[in-house]
Amino acid sequence: MGLLGGGDILGNGIYYHWYKGEMSDFTFRYYGFEWVHPLPEPFLSIFYIVGFLLGLAVALGWRFRITAPLFALAFSYLFLLEKAHYLNHAYLFVWLSWLLALTPAWREFSLDVRREPSEWSPVAPAWSVYIFPLLMGLVYFWGGIAKINYDWLIEAMPLHMWLQRRADMPVLGALWAEKTTAYVMAWGGMLLDLSAGFLLLHKRLRWLALGLLLLFHATNHLIFNIGIFPYLSMVLTSLFFAPDWPKRVVEWLAQKSWASRSMSGQLQGWIRGWKSRVASAHAEARPQRFWQREARYARPLILALVALIAFHCYLPLRHWAFDSDVNWSEEGHRYSWRMMLRSKQGGGNYLLVDRATGAEEIVLPYEHLNPKQYRKMVTHPDMILQYAHHLRDTRAAAGQDVAVYGRFRVRLNGRSRQEFIDETVDLTKVEWQWFGRKDWVLREGE
Structure with missing residues (x-):
């Protein structure tokens, strides 16, 4: 997530600031955050570069307890800087970056552990494992609920309009031009969003869900320009699988006969070297002391997470309290996972x-x-x-x-x-x- 977020910060700088030059004298700021202003040059350009480097540091686990909160702060600043750039995935990433900063994500494979093996831990608190797929499940579910409306299901609009604009695409253009395609994608997208989180919880059906979601996000990326959201979605979707799946994939690659001999040897040597570095009595004892010390924060943390989940269940429903059509008036549109709906x-x-x-x-x-x-x-x-x-x-x-x-x-x-x-x-x-x-x-x- 750090690499995706850092790339998004730098990408915003390259595209909107340096390439497009879309920095006007006036910025639309979020209510309650009117005090957030763009930095003067050259500090704004420096911010984009530093934000990318912080994301890279988080991805590598370098000084994680310092760089992760700084990265979350940098991404939050970028998000709050201009309301006209609001995207659902950017809002989601703000929450994810702060939650990531609270987790012990650096405690297994990271530069921090390589520097100090005593920081290694094979365990993590359950909330830090489950909170990310839970949030992604909410995004899918509420995205499906939002699609249950007349325009989307009965008229296949505006999906049909968007697909028609891709009618000149080689090979697939004729397919996009058909109204039937819009109906299939509208109903299929709604049903997939509603069921994705539940399918991913099932050990056998999650592979079916993963395949459908890969097709869904690949199609979105092909047809629509929606930034890093397809990549972020797949990263978060992968968290529905066992937490050690990346390590098992590396070990599987190292053992496969079709992998090149040099690659296999390097992977196996890397794994053996890492294990030998952290396999010491001090490293084995450290996690127990660490979790005993952190246990006193467990109850308030759990209460805060319950409040966070309740908050994200309320926001997508709040537009029902307003006597207006959310797609027209925008009342209750933001922060509600109403993605690509109008x-x-x-x-x-x-x-x-x-x-x-x-x-x-x-x-x-x-x-x-x-x-x-x-x-x-x-x-x-x-x-x-x-x-x-x-x-x-x-x-x-x-x-x-x-x-x-x-x-x-x-x-x-x-x-x-x-x-x-x-x-x-x-x-x-x-x-x-x-x-x-x-x-x-x-x-x-x-």
């Missing part, structure tokens, strides 16, 4: 009215935001409100008191564009509310 496009502008003179001015946000920020903002009410407040505050700093009205139209799942924001509401007077339907956000077709 296609939304929009556009619009702001009307600024000077309260003193009545003079009107139209502000085109695409002239001041980068393309991704604009695409996300016009379909998300919270971001529309944030930018309206930004316009209010910048004009106030210049001595001008203005009213700001949003004029936006949005299209959901290929339907015609509809009014999205009530144009009669002065957004400078609206404060963000965490729960409940926003009256200034119109219903689809209203």
Whole structure:
């Protein structure tokens, strides 16, 4: 996970910062984390490089107790830096990185153990083994629940739209263009998500589930640009198997006759050398003392983990408490594993009215935001409100008191564009509310 996360940090720097240059003067920050700001150059570029190196250090188990929390902090900072870049897998990775920092993941095969064999331990607390597949099981299950809706199952939308865009793909293009393909993938994806976690718990059926999930994630990677999520999903899915499976795979490769003689010898020599390094009386006694010392933290830790699981069971359900369609209003969309469920496009502008003179001015946000920020903002009410407040505050700093009205139209799942924001509401007077339907956000077709 450290290597994937470090690669994601560096990839964001290479693609968005250095290649695309998509760093505008304004950033959409998460409510409650408005204090998170981009570092000035050259420190932001240095951050991307250091974040990658921290991920590499975590993967190798080098100074794990220091580098793992620092890596979690770095990835959290990257996540909080720009709301327009929100991805479900990035949110999941924030939780995973902090949980990983709490585990004794360095205590078997790591540079820390190579440096200090007394740190070696053949055992780990049960929670550190089960919490990661449990979280992945929740992602699969709630992702399946979210797919039980009219557009996805009855209309096969927006999946059919996305597949049609790949109709020019060699060999498979004609298959993607068929509406039947969209229905098969929509229903198959829903059923697989709902059953994956349960199938992976069964010792025999987990191989079937693994094969289906490999096909599922490979297809997603082929058709959609969804970053590291397919790779992360397979890493987490593999944790449903016995914890020592990587070591057994290495030993199996070393014993196979078809493996090259030099490779087999190197693997076997590496395994023997590692075992001899940690096979000492001191190393055998250390784990018992370590776990006796850590046992006093077991109860509060278990309570915290139960609260964490309850929290992740509540978030995907919270949109039912709102009198609105989550795919349209976005109320309850984030943090709920509603992945690749809707296609939304929009556009619009702001009307600024000077309260003193009545003079009107139209502000085109695409002239001041980068393309991704604009695409996300016009379909998300919270971001529309944030930018309206930004316009209010910048004009106030210049001595001008203005009213700001949003004029936006949005299209959901290929339907015609509809009014999205009530144009009669002065957004400078609206404060963000965490729960409940926003009256200034119109219903689809209203």
